[in-house]
Amino acid sequence: MIFYFTATGNSKYAAEKLAEATGDRTVDIGAAWKSGAFVHDMTGDERLGFVVPVFAGTLPGIVGLFLEKLELKGYARQYTYGVFTCGASSEFESAALGAALAAKSIGYNGSYDLVMPDNFIVWSDIPPKARLNAILAGADRALERIITSVKAKADGKIDSSAPRMPFFPNQDVSTSGGTSKLYADGKCTACGLCRAICPMGTIKPGADGKPVWEGSCTMCLACLHRCPARAIEHGGDTLNKTRYVNPNVAL
Numbered sequence: 001m002i003f004y005f006t007a008t009g010n011s012k013y014a015a016e017k018l019a020e021a022t023g024d025r026t027v028d029i030g031a032a033w034k035s036g037a038f039v040h041d042m043t044g045d046e047r048l049g050f051v052v053p054v055f056a057g058t059l060p061g062i063v064g065l066f067l068e069k070l071e072l073k074g075y076a077r078q079y080t081y082g083v084f085t086c087g088a089s090s091e092f093e094s095a096a097l098g099a100a101l102a103a104k105s106i107g108y109n110g111s112y113d114l115v116m117p118d119n120f121i122v123w124s125d126i127p128p129k130a131r132l133n134a135i136l137a138g139a140d141r142a143l144e145r146i147i148t149s150v151k152a153k154a155d156g157k158i159d160s161s162a163p164r165m166p167f168f169p170n171q172d173v174s175t176s177g178g179t180s181k182l183y184a185d186g187k188c189t190a191c192g193l194c195r196a197i198c199p200m201g202t203i204k205p206g207a208d209g210k211p212v213w214e215g216s217c218t219m220c221l222a223c224l225h226r227c228p229a230r231a232i233e234h235g236g237d238t239l240n241k242t243r244y245v246n247p248n249v250a251l
């Protein structure tokens, strides 16, 4: 069984490649969180995988909270691994996953880092197409090596240092700064897609059908990258910046 979380497709792409190669099933953490599906039966499964993005060097908040609620039926110390898709480098996410699993008495055989395009355009920029394609091709080569390792049930990286944060905290959009900076500009057509895809249910319809952000946001940036009208911005940080979705997976 492969649990994955994705906003812009990188982790879904990796999870589906792993599923294709191993025959393992995939479970979308975003959809499971939204529908309250926390009990999963892995009787007969040979492996347990978590394929998720790195947020500030640790697990995304939604993944940390999902792990706290997760109940695995049929868990019998199956081989357990993490794959962390990241824009540049890893930090404490392997330790964070190990600690979250240990808290549930689930074993851990280690993790793998997978560098893919960086979707955190609050700080960075999406590179030109040729560079983007080179990053995606490099990720495919790295993923082949990860698949070989996972099929062989080999140990991955285990970081024994204490994670800096157990997970990236979800943010209350009513407070200043952080995700309270998300807004839709005049290009919004009130299509409702951002509301439908937000894994946290943070986006509500306003009086004109246009989005209003309320409550807790995990900062995944799915709404911002996937708005078809390119209407969503994060303060002034994302103005005129290219949006990104992994071109090789259906979202």
Ligand SMILES: Cc1cc2nc3c(=O)[nH]c(=O)nc-3n(C[C@H](O)[C@H](O)[C@H](O)COP(=O)(O)O)c2cc1C
Residues within 6 Å of the ligand: 005, 006, 007, 008, 009, 010, 011, 012, 052, 053, 054, 055, 056, 057, 058, 085, 086, 087, 088, 089, 090, 116, 117, 118, 119, 120, 219, 220, 221, 246
């Ligand atoms: C809030 C946030 C924080 C991020 N922090 C990091 C980071 O610390 N290091 C890194 O290499 N990439 C970081 N990234 C980039 C993502 O981990 C990377 O693009 C990932 O592959 C996106 O996965 P997805 O397409 O499945 O959503 C961050 C992205 C977001 C949205």
Ligand code: SF4
Residues within 6 Å of the ligand: 184, 187, 188, 189, 190, 191, 192, 193, 194, 195, 209, 210, 211, 226, 227, 228, 229, 230, 231, 232
């Ligand atoms: S996805 Fe974009 S266009 Fe559609 S409602 Fe949301 S902000 Fe408006």
Ligand code: SF4
Residues within 6 Å of the ligand: 179, 182, 197, 198, 199, 200, 201, 202, 203, 213, 216, 217, 218, 219, 220, 221, 222, 223, 224
């Ligand atoms: S509001 Fe946007 S950034 Fe926040 S959780 Fe929802 S989709 Fe992700």
